[in-house]
Amino acid sequence: MTHKILILNGPGLADLGDDDDDNDRGLTLEKVRTECAGLCHSLGIELDFRQTDDQDEMVRWMTQDSEGYDGVIINPVGCSRAATVSLPAYRSAIGTAIRTIALLRKPVVEVHINNIFSRSAETTRPEHEPAGAMGLVCGLGVHGYLLGIRSIAHRFESDATH
Amino acid sequence: MPKTVYIVNGPNLNLLGTREPEIYGASTLKEIEDRCRATGTRHGLNVVFFQSNHEGAIIDRLQEAIDTAQGIVINAAAYTHTSIAIHDALRAFKGFKIELHISNPHLREPFRHVSFISPVVDAVVAGLGIYGYELVLNVMAAELNNDESRRFA
Numbered sequence: 001m002t003h004k005i006l007i008l009n010g011p012g013l014a015d016l017g018d019d020d021d022d023n024d025r026g027l028t029l030e031k032v033r034t035e036c037a038g039l040c041h042s043l044g045i046e047l048d049f050r051q052t053d054d055q056d057e058m059v060r061w062m063t064q065d066s067e068g069y070d071g072v073i074i075n076p077v078g079c080s081r082a083a084t085v086s087l088p089a090y091r092s093a094i095g096t097a098i099r100t101i102a103l104l105r106k107p108v109v110e111v112h113i114n115n116i117f118s119r120s121a122e123t124t125r126p127e128h129e130p131a132g133a134m135g136l137v138c139g140l141g142v143h144g145y146l147l148g149i150r151s152i153a154h155r156f157e158s159d160a161t162h
Numbered sequence: 163m164p165k166t167v168y169i170v171n172g173p174n175l176n177l178l179g180t181r182e183p184e185i186y187g188a189s190t191l192k193e194i195e196d197r198c199r200a201t202g203t204r205h206g207l208n209v210v211f212f213q214s215n216h217e218g219a220i221i222d223r224l225q226e227a228i229d230t231a232q233g234i235v236i237n238a239a240a241y242t243h244t245s246i247a248i249h250d251a252l253r254a255f256k257g258f259k260i261e262l263h264i265s266n267p268h269l270r271e272p273f274r275h276v277s278f279i280s281p282v283v284d285a286v287v288a289g290l291g292i293y294g295y296e297l298v299l300n301v302m303a304a305e306l307n308n309d310e311s312r313r314f315a
Binding site: 109115117118134135136137138139140143144147150151154 | 260266268277280281283284285286287288289290291293294297298301304
């Protein structure tokens with residue numbers, strides 16, 4: 001059976017690489033998609049890679065569409081300090097959605113391109129606590145996505161042998 | 163000249179495999195060390211693997227790394243949430259730094275939700291289990307063996 005992974009990118013990520021933010025270093029979402037597709041192909045995993053600027057659609061994808069997949073990677077954006085949206089309601093909805101997926105015992109990895117904790121040295125508490133997410137990777141650029149894919153693939157393997 | 167990566171482990175990680183295996187897994191620290199060394203060898207990295215229950219001993223090793231290493235993977239365990247001294251030592255290290263946790267501290271007790279380490283590292287990886295060690299070493303290798311742009315390329 002072929003495993004299926006859903007990768008969801010939240011508001012603003014289509015514009016990745018458009019601004020002069022040094023941390024993005026020219027990374028585009030298309031580049032992320034290409035790298036993720038290449039790795040999934042080599043691991044024999046089916047990939048559905050999506051992006052939306054619509055917060056409601058993001059939450060709907062997470063809570064409804066994720067049912068048909070074996071693992072989910074999300075870059076919610078709005079939950080981070082690098083937020084292009086900062087609505088508490090969105091953050092809360094994302095947190096609930098992550099919990100929903102995790103309750104189904106499906107691997108979930110929350111990925112952020114930059115280190116969301118680095119913006120302020122004074123406070124380290126993220127505005128959003130990634131409730132429910134199995135994994136958290138931030139600051140590794142596109143590698144964060146690839147780590148997420150590899151860790152989920154690793155979990156598929158151990159599930160198969162146990 | 164091979165690049166050197168310090169993998170520094172904090173308190174109680176010597177009990178891995180016996181302490182709350184439902185959270186931390188059944189593997190021992192020795193098994194993790196062996197896998198890290200194998201991964202390092204595969205990438206041509208010199209791996210220095212260290213564990214201590216003592217804050218000062220961890221700081222001594224981090225200071226040693228300033229002169230001898232190009233990368234640090236730090237799993238400071240419970241000191242993550244208490245140690246300003248480890249924060250300062252890491253801040254003095256100019257190479258590539260990854261904070262690593264086996265479980266995801268943000269899913270656990272509120273006293274684990276603040277990390278003094280996160281603001282002074284390049285990246286945070288948590289909740290990927292002990293496989294996280296191998297995964298971050300792969301990224302470290304890409305970071306150190308290729309040019310800077312590789313990480314985001």
